[in-house]
Amino acid sequence: MIKYNIDRDSMTPVYIQLKDQLKAAINDGRLAPLSPMPLVTDIAKNAGVSIRTADKALLELIKDGLCIRKPKKGTFVQIKNAFVKKHVYGVIGLTDSISHPLVNLLYCGLMEIAARKGVLILPFLCSQDNTFQENPELLIRRCDRGNEFDLKGVFFLNPQFDLAFELAEKFPEKKFFILNHRFDGYREMLPNMASVVNDDFFGAYQLAQSVFFEYKPLKPIILTHRLSNHNLTYSERCRGFRLAAKENSKKIHQTVVPQYPSGKAQINSSYNVAKILLKSEPDIDCIFCTNDFTAIGALKAAKELGLSEKICITGYDCVQDIIQNEFSSVKVPYTEMGRISMEKILEEEPPAGALIKLTPEIIKAEQKQ
Numbered sequence: 001m002i003k004y005n006i007d008r009d010s011m012t013p014v015y016i017q018l019k020d021q022l023k024a025a026i027n028d029g030r031l032a033p034l035s036p037m038p039l040v041t042d043i044a045k046n047a048g049v050s051i052r053t054a055d056k057a058l059l060e061l062i063k064d065g066l067c068i069r070k071p072k073k074g075t076f077v078q079i080k081n082a083f084v085k086k087h088v089y090g091v092i093g094l095t096d097s098i099s100h101p102l103v104n105l106l107y108c109g110l111m112e113i114a115a116r117k118g119v120l121i122l123p124f125l126c127s128q129d130n131t132f133q134e135n136p137e138l139l140i141r142r143c144d145r146g147n148e149f150d151l152k153g154v155f156f157l158n159p160q161f162d163l164a165f166e167l168a169e170k171f172p173e174k175k176f177f178i179l180n181h182r183f184d185g186y187r188e189m190l191p192n193m194a195s196v197v198n199d200d201f202f203g204a205y206q207l208a209q210s211v212f213f214e215y216k217p218l219k220p221i222i223l224t225h226r227l228s229n230h231n232l233t234y235s236e237r238c239r240g241f242r243l244a245a246k247e248n249s250k251k252i253h254q255t256v257v258p259q260y261p262s263g264k265a266q267i268n269s270s271y272n273v274a275k276i277l278l279k280s281e282p283d284i285d286c287i288f289c290t291n292d293f294t295a296i297g298a299l300k301a302a303k304e305l306g307l308s309e310k311i312c313i314t315g316y317d318c319v320q321d322i323i324q325n326e327f328s329s330v331k332v333p334y335t336e337m338g339r340i341s342m343e344k345i346l347e348e349e350p351p352a353g354a355l356i357k358l359t360p361e362i363i364k365a366e367q368k369q
Contacts (some may be wrong), residue, residue, distance in 0.1 A: 002030065002038065004047035011191055011350050013172060014049055018057035026066055026077055037067055037075040060173075063150055085150040088120040088143065089345065092136060093157025101319045102334060103157045106179050109338020110155060117346060122151070126158065136163065140171060153345045155179055159231045168193050175351055177341050180334065182232040194351030196341045196358070200233055200316075203330040203360035204240025207314055208288060210362060211328070212248040215312045217286030220245060221253050221277070223270060223298055224290040225260035234290040237316055241288045253284070270297025278305050286312045292319065295327050318363055331361040 153175035289295035295315030315329035
């Protein structure tokens, strides 16, 4: 008889603990190939768990290809070298490298480690307005019902926080990782969730400190966009700018929040806002921007007004070669973010609601290639 050891205080679900202990018995020969598995009722009684929990553990072994269930006969240990379902990880988010280079860099990091570790990636593609070709929950359930793939976890490259929590609650045995986007803590992450992000606050703070040291601006402003859906990415960057200003006895004169457009439309939006501001307040001498597209728009407006030599403009992201050596920015380690996320999700331990912050790099204008 197998001796079960269930730790009720463990972060690992009970049925997974049962599955692992039954799997160990299969691997060491206590449960030989083609032999019947213990009855669900016996497992439940001896382990001190419910019948439903015991059956769920057996179903996990079946999904992993270690057991097979024969109708009206029971569950049996599978013969060695039998077909085992391939582990696969879902990715929610656009992978259009032209329109969305940031997402593409994250995706490349995931793919690099996935290829090295021999696991597969399953894209759950969504459109520009974040609508899906097929419901992600149905895709996950289809993988669970099939005989080919075992979906172990899902990455979110887009800030669909509500969907991430919804799926994490419905599939507690799977892992869910949110990449790059910080949310406002409107709810605590579940034990099967984690978030790997850039330290947006620290990057903005360091960049602003260098600007105050080198250029000593007297009237700085922040040019940003209002993000929706609990997204803290830009507000964290603004917080870094403001703290650096405070420590240098300066006050951010104004924070402008134009409507958030997508992609390169941000350039035109920021250009229009910056042009109006600089005409009305020509003594503005520094514009901290929360991304590079915004900085490009602001720089275009400053050039048209003949003020580019008098104004320090900064960006943030360094996603692609759009900066052309004209302003300093913060290089976010997007590809590394993808690599670390894939490495972490492959670990046996549950993510336990972890928040992992990566340190960005300050790129000054004269250093850009």
